[in-house]
Amino acid sequence: MLMALAASGCASITEGTSQDIVVNTSPTAASCVFEREGEYLGTLPSTPGSLTVQKTKYNIVIRCDKPGYQQAVAISHSGTSAAIAANIALDVILTLGVSSIVDSAVGADNKYDSPIVLTLVPVPGSPEAAAAPVATIGATTDLKSLLSDKTLYTAKGEGRVVVDYYGADGKLARKDGECVRTGSWTVEEGKLCHTLATKEPTCYTVFGTLTQPAFRDVKAAADADAVNTRFMASGNTEKLTAGAASCP
Secondary structure: OHHHHHHHHHHHHOOOOEEEEEEEEEOOOOEEEEEEOOEEEEEEOOOOEEEEEEOOOOOEEEEEEOOOEOOEEEEEOEEOOHHHHHHHHHHHHHHOOHHHHHHHHHOOOOEEOOOEEEEOOEOOOOHHHHHOOOOEOOOOOOHHHHHOOEEEEEEOOOOOEEEEEEOOOOEEEEEEOOEEEEEEEEEEOOEEEEEEOOOOOEEEEEEEEOOOEEEEEOOOOOOOOOEEEEEEEEOOOOOOOOOOOOOO
């Protein structure tokens, strides 16, 4: 009886070693290149569409281009699906984990994020930028709705990119290099305020466009350099959690 259960448990773990990753862009008709650990996996010639990839434990970087628009980048994270995780637990009990070890080796117990949704931003000064309606941030903009459950990639100078995830529950996670800090975010009197770790809250004036907001510390001079968003994505695209690395 135990052997029969073990056999059925083993058979239920595998979901296949390949997966289709769907990519949608706005506007459509972008070309997207897939890479993993520096290795070229293939090109999706035009969005919307999908590319079939072999599953592994490593994330996939997707770079989408369209003439007249800035390149947009997304990461499809590799993880274990809930169904697979439950079956692995059963497999460990019934077969001492033999089949789950085999599945891990071939990538069958991994699953990539899909679909991937990207918004392409026109290159400043291009005909596409001139033709595109620009929705700007103003006094009536609902910043909480704009930023809730969004990941922002912001440029901090010298090629440094900081990643912020604004949780719908008011929690904030920031990745700066290999350091990840967590805290909270609020909107107070039209200003965005961050509280990270034990630091005092820092509030910002938010301006720019709805797809590429810019931030300036309220204590800074009006002509001080702003923090500019390179691109904004829906959801916690970097899977940011506290304690990912030690912070100075």
